[in-house]
Amino acid sequence: MSANGTGGAPAIVYCHCKYAQVLPVATKEAVLRALCDSGLPFEAVPDLCEASARRDDALKRLASAGPLKIAACYPRAVKWLFAAAGAPLDAATTEVVNLRTLSPEPAAGALLSTALEANLPAGKVTVADAPKAVVAPNPNES
Amino acid sequence: MALSERTLRVVVYEGPGAIPVGAAERYAAVSALLERGFGVTRAGSERPVAPADASPMLVLGRWDGATPEPTGDPADGVLTRWATLDPATAGDAAERARAEMGAPVPGAWKPWFPVIDYDRCTNCMQCLSFCLFGVYGVDAERRIQVQNNDQCKTQCPACSRVCPEAAIMFPKYKSGPINGDAVSESDLGREKMKIDISALLGGDVYAMLRTRSERAQSRFSKERDSDKALAERQKCLAKLAALAGDIPPEVLMSLPSPEEIARKATEAAARAKAALAPETTATAN
Numbered sequence: 001m002s003a004n005g006t007g008g009a010p011a012i013v014y015c016h017c018k019y020a021q022v023l024p025v026a027t028k029e030a031v032l033r034a035l036c037d038s039g040l041p042f043e044a045v046p047d048l049c050e051a052s053a054r055r056d057d058a059l060k061r062l063a064s065a066g067p068l069k070i071a072a073c074y075p076r077a078v079k080w081l082f083a084a085a086g087a088p089l090d091a092a093t094t095e096v097v098n099l100r101t102l103s104p105e106p107a108a109g110a111l112l113s114t115a116l117e118a119n120l121p122a123g124k125v126t127v128a129d130a131p132k133a134v135v136a137p138n139p140n141e142s
Numbered sequence: 143m144a145l146s147e148r149t150l151r152v153v154v155y156e157g158p159g160a161i162p163v164g165a166a167e168r169y170a171a172v173s174a175l176l177e178r179g180f181g182v183t184r185a186g187s188e189r190p191v192a193p194a195d196a197s198p199m200l201v202l203g204r205w206d207g208a209t210p211e212p213t214g215d216p217a218d219g220v221l222t223r224w225a226t227l228d229p230a231t232a233g234d235a236a237e238r239a240r241a242e243m244g245a246p247v248p249g250a251w252k253p254w255f256p257v258i259d260y261d262r263c264t265n266c267m268q269c270l271s272f273c274l275f276g277v278y279g280v281d282a283e284r285r286i287q288v289q290n291n292d293q294c295k296t297q298c299p300a301c302s303r304v305c306p307e308a309a310i311m312f313p314k315y316k317s318g319p320i321n322g323d324a325v326s327e328s329d330l331g332r333e334k335m336k337i338d339i340s341a342l343l344g345g346d347v348y349a350m351l352r353t354r355s356e357r358a359q360s361r362f363s364k365e366r367d368s369d370k371a372l373a374e375r376q377k378c379l380a381k382l383a384a385l386a387g388d389i390p391p392e393v394l395m396s397l398p399s400p401e402e403i404a405r406k407a408t409e410a411a412a413r414a415k416a417a418l419a420p421e422t423t424a425t426a427n
Contacts, residue, residue, distance in 0.1 A: 009188070009189050009190070010189070010190075011189055011190040011191055011192065012189060016176040016177075017314075018176060018177065018179065018249070019249065019252050019253050019314075020252075020253075020314040022313075022314050022315075022316070022321070032169065032172065032173065032176075033165075033169050035184075036165050036166075036168040036169035036172060036184075037165040037169075039165070039186070039188075040184075040186065040188050040189050041183075041184050041185055041186035041187070041188060041189045041190070041191050042183075042184050042189070042191070043181070043182070043183050043184075043191055043192055044172055044175075044176055044181065044182040044183075044184070045181045046176050046177075046179045046180065046181060046248065046249070047179075047249075047253060048313075049253035049255075049313050049314060050248055050249060050251075050253040051149075051181075051248075052253075052257070053251075053253045053255055053291050053292070054149075054246075054248065056149055056248075057148050057149075057195060057196075057197060058149060058151065058181050058192075058197070060195075061192040061193065061195050061197070062192045064192065064193060065190055065191065065192040065193065066190055073313055073321070073322060074313070074318075074321060074322030074323050074324075075322075076259060076311065076322045076323070076324070077257060077311050077313040077321065077322025078322075080257045080258065080259050080260070080311065080322075081257055081313060083260070084257055084258070084288065100321070121261065122261070123261050
Protein backbone atom coordinates (compact mmCIF):
# COMPACT_ATOMS: atom_id res chain seq x y z
CA MET A 1 0.00 0.00 0.00
CA SER A 2 1.74 3.11 -1.19
CA ALA A 3 1.50 6.15 -3.36
CA ASN A 4 3.18 4.38 -6.29
CA GLY A 5 1.47 4.59 -9.64
CA THR A 6 -1.23 7.02 -8.60
CA GLY A 7 0.09 9.99 -10.54
CA GLY A 8 0.47 12.21 -7.49
CA ALA A 9 -3.26 12.18 -6.70
CA PRO A 10 -3.89 12.88 -3.04
CA ALA A 11 -4.82 10.15 -0.61
CA ILE A 12 -8.29 10.57 0.87
CA VAL A 13 -8.93 10.53 4.62
CA TYR A 14 -12.41 10.63 6.11
CA CYS A 15 -13.13 11.32 9.79
CA HIS A 16 -16.38 9.85 11.11
CA CYS A 17 -16.33 12.02 14.27
CA LYS A 18 -17.87 9.06 16.06
CA TYR A 19 -17.65 10.36 19.61
CA ALA A 20 -19.52 13.63 19.12
CA GLN A 21 -22.31 15.02 17.00
CA VAL A 22 -20.48 18.07 15.74
CA LEU A 23 -20.47 17.02 12.09
CA PRO A 24 -23.91 17.06 10.49
CA VAL A 25 -25.01 13.46 10.19
CA ALA A 26 -26.46 14.01 6.72
CA THR A 27 -23.14 15.43 5.49
CA LYS A 28 -21.12 12.60 6.99
CA GLU A 29 -23.39 9.96 5.47
CA ALA A 30 -23.46 11.62 2.06
CA VAL A 31 -19.69 12.02 1.92
CA LEU A 32 -19.00 8.45 3.04
CA ARG A 33 -21.55 7.16 0.58
CA ALA A 34 -19.95 9.18 -2.22
CA LEU A 35 -16.57 7.73 -1.29
CA CYS A 36 -17.91 4.18 -1.38
CA ASP A 37 -19.79 4.82 -4.63
CA SER A 38 -16.66 6.21 -6.28
CA GLY A 39 -14.78 2.94 -5.87
CA LEU A 40 -11.68 4.96 -5.00
CA PRO A 41 -9.31 3.87 -2.26
CA PHE A 42 -9.58 5.86 0.97
CA GLU A 43 -8.74 5.85 4.64
CA ALA A 44 -11.50 6.22 7.22
CA VAL A 45 -10.86 6.94 10.89
CA PRO A 46 -13.55 6.67 13.56
CA ASP A 47 -12.56 9.92 15.27
CA LEU A 48 -9.47 12.08 14.70
CA CYS A 49 -9.77 13.64 18.16
CA GLU A 50 -9.77 10.26 19.84
CA ALA A 51 -6.82 9.08 17.74
CA SER A 52 -4.92 12.27 18.54
CA ALA A 53 -5.59 11.93 22.26
CA ARG A 54 -4.11 8.41 22.20
CA ARG A 55 -1.30 9.51 19.89
CA ASP A 56 -2.40 6.65 17.70
CA ASP A 57 0.26 5.60 15.21
CA ALA A 58 -2.46 5.63 12.57
CA LEU A 59 -2.04 9.41 12.40
CA LYS A 60 1.68 9.08 11.68
CA ARG A 61 0.79 6.57 8.99
CA LEU A 62 -1.70 8.98 7.45
CA ALA A 63 0.63 11.96 7.68
CA SER A 64 3.25 9.98 5.77
CA ALA A 65 0.91 9.05 2.92
CA GLY A 66 1.95 11.96 0.70
CA PRO A 67 -0.51 14.60 -0.50
CA LEU A 68 -3.70 14.39 1.57
CA LYS A 69 -7.31 15.44 1.42
CA ILE A 70 -8.86 15.17 4.86
CA ALA A 71 -12.62 15.35 5.36
CA ALA A 72 -13.06 16.44 8.95
CA CYS A 73 -13.64 19.78 10.66
CA TYR A 74 -11.79 23.12 10.75
CA PRO A 75 -8.31 23.12 9.17
CA ARG A 76 -6.82 24.83 12.24
CA ALA A 77 -8.15 22.06 14.49
CA VAL A 78 -7.04 19.27 12.14
CA LYS A 79 -3.54 20.74 11.83
CA TRP A 80 -3.00 20.80 15.58
CA LEU A 81 -4.71 17.47 16.27
CA PHE A 82 -2.14 15.79 14.03
CA ALA A 83 0.68 17.85 15.54
CA ALA A 84 -0.41 16.91 19.07
CA ALA A 85 -0.10 13.26 18.08
CA GLY A 86 3.46 13.76 16.87
CA ALA A 87 2.33 13.45 13.26
CA PRO A 88 2.61 16.94 11.76
CA LEU A 89 0.97 17.44 8.39
CA ASP A 90 2.76 18.92 5.41
CA ALA A 91 1.06 22.30 4.93
CA ALA A 92 2.01 22.41 1.27
CA THR A 93 0.30 19.13 0.40
CA THR A 94 -2.71 18.94 2.70
CA GLU A 95 -6.24 20.10 2.04
CA VAL A 96 -8.88 19.88 4.74
CA VAL A 97 -12.48 19.59 3.60
CA ASN A 98 -14.56 21.05 6.41
CA LEU A 99 -17.66 18.92 6.97
CA ARG A 100 -18.86 21.33 9.66
CA THR A 101 -19.36 24.14 7.18
CA LEU A 102 -19.73 22.58 3.74
CA SER A 103 -22.93 21.05 2.49
CA PRO A 104 -22.74 17.43 1.30
CA GLU A 105 -22.30 17.93 -2.45
CA PRO A 106 -19.46 20.45 -2.40
CA ALA A 107 -17.79 18.46 0.38
CA ALA A 108 -17.90 15.22 -1.59
CA GLY A 109 -16.84 17.01 -4.77
CA ALA A 110 -13.85 18.59 -3.09
CA LEU A 111 -12.82 15.31 -1.53
CA LEU A 112 -12.99 13.26 -4.72
CA SER A 113 -11.31 15.84 -6.93
CA THR A 114 -7.70 15.13 -7.86
CA ALA A 115 -6.90 18.84 -7.64
CA LEU A 116 -5.47 19.77 -4.28
CA GLU A 117 -5.89 23.21 -2.71
CA ALA A 118 -3.64 23.24 0.31
CA ASN A 119 -5.37 25.15 3.09
CA LEU A 120 -3.73 24.41 6.41
CA PRO A 121 -3.27 27.69 8.27
CA ALA A 122 0.19 29.10 8.67
CA GLY A 123 0.53 31.64 11.43
CA LYS A 124 -2.38 33.24 13.18
CA VAL A 125 -5.70 32.41 11.53
CA THR A 126 -7.99 35.35 10.99
CA VAL A 127 -11.44 35.80 9.51
CA ALA A 128 -9.81 36.28 6.11
CA ASP A 129 -8.99 32.55 6.23
CA ALA A 130 -12.55 31.49 6.94
CA PRO A 131 -14.17 29.19 4.37
CA LYS A 132 -16.14 30.97 1.71
CA ALA A 133 -18.09 27.97 0.54
CA VAL A 134 -21.78 27.33 1.09
CA VAL A 135 -22.56 27.02 4.77
CA ALA A 136 -24.76 24.19 5.87
CA PRO A 137 -26.38 24.77 9.25
CA ASN A 138 -25.78 21.93 11.67
CA PRO A 139 -29.04 20.88 13.31
CA ASN A 140 -27.01 19.37 16.15
CA GLU A 141 -25.56 22.72 17.11
CA SER A 142 -27.55 25.26 19.01
CA MET B 143 -3.12 7.79 28.79
CA ALA B 144 -1.09 5.17 26.94
CA LEU B 145 0.96 6.57 24.11
CA SER B 146 1.62 5.28 20.61
CA GLU B 147 -0.73 2.36 20.76
CA ARG B 148 -1.04 0.38 17.57
CA THR B 149 -4.73 -0.07 16.93
CA LEU B 150 -6.14 -2.67 14.58
CA ARG B 151 -6.23 -1.56 10.96
CA VAL B 152 -9.05 -3.08 8.96
CA VAL B 153 -8.46 -3.30 5.22
CA VAL B 154 -11.36 -3.72 2.83
CA TYR B 155 -9.79 -5.54 -0.10
CA GLU B 156 -11.38 -5.97 -3.52
CA GLY B 157 -8.30 -6.52 -5.69
CA PRO B 158 -6.90 -9.62 -7.39
CA GLY B 159 -7.93 -12.82 -5.60
CA ALA B 160 -11.10 -11.23 -4.29
CA ILE B 161 -14.52 -10.54 -5.77
CA PRO B 162 -15.51 -6.84 -5.76
CA VAL B 163 -18.55 -5.92 -3.71
CA GLY B 164 -21.20 -3.37 -4.63
CA ALA B 165 -21.12 0.23 -3.42
CA ALA B 166 -24.05 -0.30 -1.05
CA GLU B 167 -22.38 -3.27 0.65
CA ARG B 168 -19.08 -1.41 0.81
CA TYR B 169 -20.80 1.53 2.49
CA ALA B 170 -22.61 -0.74 4.94
CA ALA B 171 -19.40 -2.54 5.89
CA VAL B 172 -17.32 0.62 6.31
CA SER B 173 -20.08 2.34 8.30
CA ALA B 174 -20.46 -0.66 10.59
CA LEU B 175 -16.71 -0.79 11.23
CA LEU B 176 -16.45 2.94 11.93
CA GLU B 177 -19.38 2.79 14.32
CA ARG B 178 -17.56 0.05 16.23
CA GLY B 179 -14.48 2.26 16.46
CA PHE B 180 -12.27 0.64 13.80
CA GLY B 181 -10.15 2.53 11.33
CA VAL B 182 -10.68 1.29 7.77
CA THR B 183 -8.51 1.32 4.67
CA ARG B 184 -10.32 0.74 1.41
CA ALA B 185 -7.36 -0.42 -0.66
CA GLY B 186 -6.96 0.03 -4.39
CA SER B 187 -4.61 1.31 -7.04
CA GLU B 188 -6.27 4.56 -8.21
CA ARG B 189 -5.26 6.59 -5.17
CA PRO B 190 -2.58 6.11 -2.55
CA VAL B 191 -3.44 4.96 0.93
CA ALA B 192 -1.32 5.14 4.06
CA PRO B 193 1.70 2.83 3.93
CA ALA B 194 1.81 -0.41 5.85
CA ASP B 195 3.43 -0.26 9.26
CA ALA B 196 3.72 -2.56 12.24
CA SER B 197 0.05 -2.20 13.18
CA PRO B 198 -1.95 -5.43 13.34
CA MET B 199 -4.20 -5.84 10.32
CA LEU B 200 -7.43 -7.55 9.45
CA VAL B 201 -8.05 -7.91 5.72
CA LEU B 202 -11.68 -8.36 4.73
CA GLY B 203 -12.55 -9.61 1.23
CA ARG B 204 -14.84 -11.84 -0.78
CA TRP B 205 -12.13 -14.39 -1.40
CA ASP B 206 -12.01 -16.12 -4.74
CA GLY B 207 -11.23 -19.41 -2.97
CA ALA B 208 -10.35 -20.26 0.60
CA THR B 209 -9.84 -17.50 3.14
CA PRO B 210 -6.08 -16.93 3.49
CA GLU B 211 -4.37 -18.24 6.60
CA PRO B 212 -3.17 -15.84 9.31
CA THR B 213 0.27 -14.43 8.64
CA GLY B 214 2.91 -12.71 10.69
CA ASP B 215 4.69 -13.47 13.88
CA PRO B 216 4.01 -11.86 17.25
CA ALA B 217 7.79 -11.49 17.61
CA ASP B 218 8.09 -9.05 14.71
CA GLY B 219 4.94 -7.19 15.69
CA VAL B 220 3.29 -7.46 12.28
CA LEU B 221 0.22 -9.64 12.34
CA THR B 222 -2.40 -10.08 9.67
CA ARG B 223 -5.71 -11.89 9.86
CA TRP B 224 -8.08 -12.51 6.98
CA ALA B 225 -11.85 -12.84 6.98
CA THR B 226 -14.83 -12.72 4.67
CA LEU B 227 -16.22 -9.29 3.86
CA ASP B 228 -19.82 -9.23 4.97
CA PRO B 229 -21.41 -6.01 6.26
CA ALA B 230 -23.46 -7.95 8.79
CA THR B 231 -20.47 -9.63 10.39
CA ALA B 232 -17.60 -7.22 9.67
CA GLY B 233 -17.79 -5.60 13.11
CA ASP B 234 -17.75 -8.93 14.93
CA ALA B 235 -14.87 -10.19 12.79
CA ALA B 236 -12.90 -7.07 13.66
CA GLU B 237 -13.67 -7.47 17.38
CA ARG B 238 -12.41 -11.05 17.27
CA ALA B 239 -9.25 -10.09 15.41
CA ARG B 240 -8.61 -7.23 17.82
CA ALA B 241 -8.93 -9.56 20.79
CA GLU B 242 -6.76 -12.26 19.19
CA MET B 243 -3.99 -9.83 18.30
CA GLY B 244 -4.15 -7.94 21.56
CA ALA B 245 -4.80 -4.60 19.91
CA PRO B 246 -6.09 -1.83 22.20
CA VAL B 247 -9.76 -1.00 22.46
CA PRO B 248 -10.32 2.64 21.53
CA GLY B 249 -13.29 4.71 22.51
CA ALA B 250 -13.34 4.01 26.22
CA TRP B 251 -13.15 7.73 26.88
CA LYS B 252 -14.98 10.60 25.20
CA PRO B 253 -12.24 12.61 23.51
CA TRP B 254 -12.77 16.02 25.06
CA PHE B 255 -9.49 17.79 25.65
CA PRO B 256 -7.69 21.03 24.76
CA VAL B 257 -5.64 21.28 21.58
CA ILE B 258 -3.07 24.07 21.52
CA ASP B 259 -2.61 26.21 18.42
CA TYR B 260 1.11 26.93 18.71
CA ASP B 261 0.83 29.50 15.92
CA ARG B 262 -1.10 31.62 18.41
CA CYS B 263 0.20 30.47 21.79
CA THR B 264 2.55 32.91 23.52
CA ASN B 265 3.46 30.52 26.35
CA CYS B 266 1.94 32.88 28.92
CA MET B 267 0.97 29.95 31.19
CA GLN B 268 -2.47 31.34 32.01
CA CYS B 269 -4.02 28.00 31.12
CA LEU B 270 -1.62 26.17 33.41
CA SER B 271 -2.37 28.62 36.20
CA PHE B 272 -6.10 28.33 35.67
CA CYS B 273 -6.69 24.61 35.23
CA LEU B 274 -7.37 22.85 38.52
CA PHE B 275 -7.30 19.40 37.02
CA GLY B 276 -3.65 19.11 36.06
CA VAL B 277 -4.27 18.92 32.32
CA TYR B 278 -1.40 21.25 31.44
CA GLY B 279 2.32 20.99 32.01
CA VAL B 280 5.52 22.09 30.35
CA ASP B 281 7.98 20.18 28.21
CA ALA B 282 11.75 20.07 28.59
CA GLU B 283 12.00 23.46 26.88
CA ARG B 284 9.38 24.80 29.33
CA ARG B 285 6.84 25.18 26.60
CA ILE B 286 3.21 24.72 27.60
CA GLN B 287 1.72 21.41 26.55
CA VAL B 288 -1.29 19.23 27.23
CA GLN B 289 0.04 16.44 29.41
CA ASN B 290 -3.00 14.75 30.94
CA ASN B 291 -5.77 15.11 28.41
CA ASP B 292 -7.92 12.45 30.06
CA GLN B 293 -8.15 14.59 33.21
CA CYS B 294 -10.02 17.27 31.29
CA LYS B 295 -13.67 17.72 32.28
CA THR B 296 -16.01 16.80 29.45
CA GLN B 297 -17.78 19.77 27.86
CA CYS B 298 -15.78 22.28 29.91
CA PRO B 299 -14.05 24.87 27.68
CA ALA B 300 -13.07 27.19 30.54
CA CYS B 301 -9.32 27.23 29.89
CA SER B 302 -9.88 28.30 26.30
CA ARG B 303 -11.77 31.30 27.61
CA VAL B 304 -8.92 32.49 29.79
CA CYS B 305 -6.42 32.22 26.93
CA PRO B 306 -5.66 35.79 25.83
CA GLU B 307 -4.78 34.62 22.29
CA ALA B 308 -7.65 32.16 21.72
CA ALA B 309 -4.96 29.55 21.17
CA ILE B 310 -6.78 26.74 22.95
CA MET B 311 -9.23 24.74 20.89
CA PHE B 312 -11.74 22.07 21.75
CA PRO B 313 -12.51 20.66 18.29
CA LYS B 314 -15.82 19.19 19.44
CA TYR B 315 -17.05 22.47 20.90
CA LYS B 316 -20.20 23.92 19.35
CA SER B 317 -18.93 27.28 18.15
CA GLY B 318 -15.90 29.24 17.04
CA PRO B 319 -13.21 30.09 17.58
CA ILE B 320 -12.97 27.47 20.35
CA ASN B 321 -13.91 24.73 17.83
CA GLY B 322 -10.96 25.66 15.60
CA ASP B 323 -12.73 28.20 13.44
CA ALA B 324 -10.81 31.34 12.50
CA VAL B 325 -10.13 33.86 15.26
CA SER B 326 -11.19 37.43 14.71
CA GLU B 327 -9.81 40.46 16.48
CA SER B 328 -13.23 41.03 17.97
CA ASP B 329 -13.14 37.49 19.42
CA LEU B 330 -10.09 38.44 21.41
CA GLY B 331 -11.73 41.43 23.05
CA ARG B 332 -15.23 40.10 23.23
CA GLU B 333 -16.75 39.71 26.68
CA LYS B 334 -18.60 36.62 25.48
CA MET B 335 -15.31 35.00 24.59
CA LYS B 336 -13.73 35.65 27.92
CA ILE B 337 -14.66 34.31 31.27
CA ASP B 338 -13.13 36.22 34.10
CA ILE B 339 -14.79 34.42 36.93
CA SER B 340 -12.96 36.51 39.48
CA ALA B 341 -14.29 39.73 38.03
CA LEU B 342 -17.76 38.33 37.71
CA LEU B 343 -17.81 37.55 41.38
CA GLY B 344 -16.23 40.82 42.36
CA GLY B 345 -13.00 39.25 43.49
CA ASP B 346 -10.88 36.17 43.50
CA VAL B 347 -13.05 33.11 43.08
CA TYR B 348 -10.77 31.07 45.26
CA ALA B 349 -10.90 33.68 47.97
CA MET B 350 -14.66 33.74 47.67
CA LEU B 351 -14.90 30.01 48.06
CA ARG B 352 -12.48 30.14 50.97
CA THR B 353 -14.45 32.88 52.71
CA ARG B 354 -17.69 31.04 52.30
CA SER B 355 -16.09 27.90 53.59
CA GLU B 356 -14.69 29.68 56.62
CA ARG B 357 -18.05 31.23 57.36
CA ALA B 358 -19.65 27.88 56.98
CA GLN B 359 -17.03 26.18 59.14
CA SER B 360 -17.51 28.77 61.86
CA ARG B 361 -21.23 28.29 61.83
CA PHE B 362 -21.04 24.57 61.48
CA SER B 363 -18.54 24.21 64.28
CA LYS B 364 -21.49 25.14 66.47
CA GLU B 365 -24.20 23.48 64.48
CA ARG B 366 -22.32 20.37 63.25
CA ASP B 367 -24.72 20.25 60.36
CA SER B 368 -23.08 18.62 57.34
CA ASP B 369 -26.22 19.01 55.26
CA LYS B 370 -26.04 22.75 55.67
CA ALA B 371 -22.37 22.71 54.70
CA LEU B 372 -23.20 20.84 51.55
CA ALA B 373 -26.08 23.17 50.78
CA GLU B 374 -23.82 26.18 51.26
CA ARG B 375 -21.24 24.80 48.85
CA GLN B 376 -23.86 23.89 46.31
CA LYS B 377 -25.33 27.38 46.52
CA CYS B 378 -21.92 28.89 45.97
CA LEU B 379 -21.15 26.64 43.03
CA ALA B 380 -24.59 27.11 41.49
CA LYS B 381 -23.91 30.85 41.49
CA LEU B 382 -20.64 30.17 39.73
CA ALA B 383 -22.38 27.95 37.19
CA ALA B 384 -24.92 30.64 36.40
CA LEU B 385 -22.25 33.26 35.93
CA ALA B 386 -19.73 31.15 34.09
CA GLY B 387 -21.90 30.55 31.06
CA ASP B 388 -21.12 27.28 29.36
CA ILE B 389 -19.03 25.63 32.04
CA PRO B 390 -21.19 22.62 32.84
CA PRO B 391 -22.68 22.66 36.36
CA GLU B 392 -21.40 19.14 36.93
CA VAL B 393 -17.86 20.38 36.36
CA LEU B 394 -18.29 23.12 38.92
CA MET B 395 -20.01 20.77 41.31
CA SER B 396 -17.13 18.32 41.00
CA LEU B 397 -14.57 20.92 41.95
CA PRO B 398 -12.53 19.93 44.94
CA SER B 399 -13.06 21.52 48.35
CA PRO B 400 -12.28 25.24 48.66
CA GLU B 401 -9.10 24.40 50.55
CA GLU B 402 -8.06 21.95 47.88
CA ILE B 403 -8.87 24.50 45.17
CA ALA B 404 -6.70 27.08 46.90
CA ARG B 405 -3.86 24.58 47.27
CA LYS B 406 -4.09 23.47 43.61
CA ALA B 407 -4.29 27.03 42.40
CA THR B 408 -1.18 27.93 44.37
CA GLU B 409 0.66 24.91 43.00
CA ALA B 410 -0.37 25.64 39.41
CA ALA B 411 0.63 29.28 39.76
CA ALA B 412 3.99 28.22 41.14
CA ARG B 413 4.53 25.82 38.25
CA ALA B 414 3.61 28.52 35.76
CA LYS B 415 5.92 30.99 37.47
CA ALA B 416 8.74 28.47 37.46
CA ALA B 417 8.20 27.76 33.79
CA LEU B 418 8.36 31.45 32.97
CA ALA B 419 11.33 32.20 35.22
CA PRO B 420 14.80 32.67 33.72
CA GLU B 421 16.63 29.38 33.30
CA THR B 422 19.11 30.02 36.11
CA THR B 423 16.39 30.82 38.63
CA ALA B 424 14.40 27.77 37.68
CA THR B 425 17.47 25.57 37.99
CA ALA B 426 18.34 27.07 41.34
CA ASN B 427 14.83 26.27 42.57
